[in-house]
Amino acid sequence: xxxxxxxxATLVQPVGSPLSLECTVEGTSNPNLYWYRQAAGRGxxxxxxxVGIGQISSEVPQNLSAxxxxxxQFILSSKKLLLxxxxxxxxxxxxxxxxLMTQYxxxxxxxxxx
Amino acid sequence: xQEVTQIPAALSVPEGENxxxxxxxxxxxxxxxxxxxxxxxxxxxxxxxIQSSQREQTSGRLNASLDKSSGRSTLxxxxxQPGDSxxxxxxxxxxxxxxxxxxxxxxxxxx
Numbered sequence: 001x002x003x004x005x006x007x008x009a010t011l012v013q014p015v016g017s018p019l020s021l022e023c024t025v026e027g028t029s030n031p032n033l034y035w036y037r038q039a040a041g042r043g044x045x046x047x048x049x050x051v052g053i054g055q056i057s058s059e060v061p062q063n064l065s066a067x068x069x070x071x072x073q074f075i076l077s078s079k080k081l082l083l084x085x086x087x088x089x090x091x092x093x094x095x096x097x098x099x100l101m102t103q104y105x106x107x108x109x110x111x112x113x114x
Numbered sequence: 115x116q117e118v119t120q121i122p123a124a125l126s127v128p129e130g131e132n133x134x135x136x137x138x139x140x141x142x143x144x145x146x147x148x149x150x151x152x153x154x155x156x157x158x159x160x161x162x163x164i165q166s167s168q169r170e171q172t173s174g175r176l177n178a179s180l181d182k183s184s185g186r187s188t189l190x191x192x193x194x195q196p197g198d199s200x201x202x203x204x205x206x207x208x209x210x211x212x213x214x215x216x217x218x219x220x221x222x223x224x225x
Contacts, residue, residue, distance in 0.1 A: 045215075105157040
């Protein structure tokens with residue numbers, strides 16, 4: 001069966017510090033991968049999605065970036081965090097290269113920028 | 115740009131009641147629509163997916179309907195239980211192949 005992992009689960013970082021969040025999927029090949037952010041009191045916002053290694057599409061201009069160094073690994077990064085980067089970050093995957101199937105979400109990383 | 119509205123924002127009901135959660139979306143050109151459940155501080159769990167050609171889907175005590183032309187979906191929960199307490203999110207998959215989420219309905223089922 002397929003599983004999706006995210007770490008860390010919780011992170012507290014000072015403004016201006018770098019960020020690296022990791023997401024890995026097991027039990028499938030060539031998944032579509034997604035990064036979402038859920039800010040307090042707001043809905044889920046798609047940040048990045050990837051249909052293959054090295055292929056990243058950005059939905060929202062910001063100081064965040066994403067990379068997909070391996071088929072089942074998706075990384076969210078920032079060189080300098082802002083207060084507004086605080087939120088709940090969710091990684092998701094959908095199977096077999098088609099985005100029409102259901103998306104499966106990881107447990108999330110709660111980020112607090114102070 | 116797709117916009118999704120969920121009504122009500124919050125709902126509190128006694129155990130055993132049947133209830134309906136509403137979702138409306140502005141762009142009817144969708145591939146499918148999903149309903150998710152989110153427990154506090156947790157990720158999302160997919161409950162039901164309705165393809166654009168379908169009118170409804172059922173899973174246990176849950177029934178979701180879709181009226182694509184009017185931009186509406188409803189999630190019906192029968193015989194609600196305290197374990198159903200969570201935030202329910204709907205998300206249509208649009209022409210850009212992206213899910214757009216509503217802000218959710220926070221459901222509390224009182225024992």
